[in-house]
Amino acid sequence: MKMMIEGRLLCGLVALLCLSCASGPRQYAQSTDSATSGCLRNPACYTQPGDEAFLPWVDKAARAAASAGATMKLLEAADVARIEHLLVECAKEANHLVNEREYGEGKSPDDTECMRVVGYDKNGDPIRRQAELGTMKHDVAFACVRREILRLFPNNVSIEPSYVIRTGKAGNQDILKPDIVLHASGRPDQAQCIYDFKFPCLKARKSNPRSVPETQAQMTRYANLDGQCNPAIITPQFGIIRD
Template sequence: MARIGWLHLSAFLCISCSTTFQPGPLQAQPSRSGQLTGARSRFDQSCGPACATPVSASTGELIAPAATRTGQVLGKVVQVAEAVQGLNTLERALTGAELDLVEATLKACVAQAHADINEAYQQRDDGFRFENGKFPNDAECLKVVGFDEVGDEVSLAQELGKLKHAAAFACLKARLPPELRENFTVEPRYKPDPDVNGVALTDKGVDTLHPDFVVHGTRNATDVQCVYEIKFPCFAAHKLDPRNSRWVEAQLKAYQKLSIRCPAAVISPAGLFQLGIP
């Protein structure tokens, strides 16, 4: 069976990205921000459009086309202000209240992605519908719906999980406040780094850790604060608490090695579950 081509992901990703989302009252929790300690390697994320601005070879200044003298002065003031702001936010960890907001948004986006993709998946020309109505049963979860790039079979459970992750990530990037965007990374991959007694970022490797969502120090994805794994269980045995899976429990224990500041957590449509915490 050919890999599914009817599903236009971009058409419904924005369903999960509504900017009208208003998180409900957040329960007060102990601050887990902590202090950034230990020798850790730096990780500078892309500096965006500013990197494309021409630079004078003789002066090293940014070149603004047709800039007036006033504009140049204003530009320098802005640059200095941004530099000072950057120093002030360097290595800042999220506060307990900010983490509460992140977790509330994570739970909302995961729940909405789960519902949106299940609904969109059934809007096919062949009239396919889940027997249970809004979600697949165990037999449907095991059904082969296509093949991956190396020819391995792809089950409905795997296909839905991939689509739901993409929708959840789009939702998170749209809903989380701009001031927090330099404090989280989606799907980073880590490897041990003995030189700094910590971890380094990598793009491959069998002995690496690849969590879904990481909260970290400003612009420093290796200064891990909290780690979250997103799960969209398809089978009935795992729907209420994904920690019922030994594989998920092993994942969380491995991810816990990345941070001592808060328990590694898994988020599913049923809510947030932390390692070792009911």
């Protein structure tokens, strides 16, 4: 099966490379929970170890021309605005419900509680309460997204899709897993807007969530997905924040 697919791809590339004008997105692929469902969306994929579907690494011009031939239905600006409003509401709901469940009505953790060590990871590094709360809040926020957004836009929204970016001439790969991606209908590999939920615990980070170096680096990496929107974070305090 793999040889047949690669054969078709090679024949297609001969024609595609004759096109004199082609430009497009960077070389990246989206891997899904099921390689089978991924191939149904994109017949040019093939299966790699680990049951992840990847687009073949092909010439950038050929990839651009192939993408141009695909039917791509992006979300309208009004739909993106509606989804962003719902994402903010989901962040607020998650923050409120978890804080109330863990600390009582109207209460939230202070900085000392945020930094409290609650366990250790496999490397022996401490796991702090802020990370534990962040995981809880992400779970509630994702449940909200499934309930409020996926039912409205099932073909244009994905939760935690994985992308493999080819970086540099050495063929290095960078694996990205944004929280929420808006994309062309049925095409998670054609990203439109990228978002990450952030639930700052420390007082200083609540007032300036983009000040965290790791967050800045993360947004820079997400920009490699070539979405039509600048990558954004979503916080309960400030809603959508993007450069």
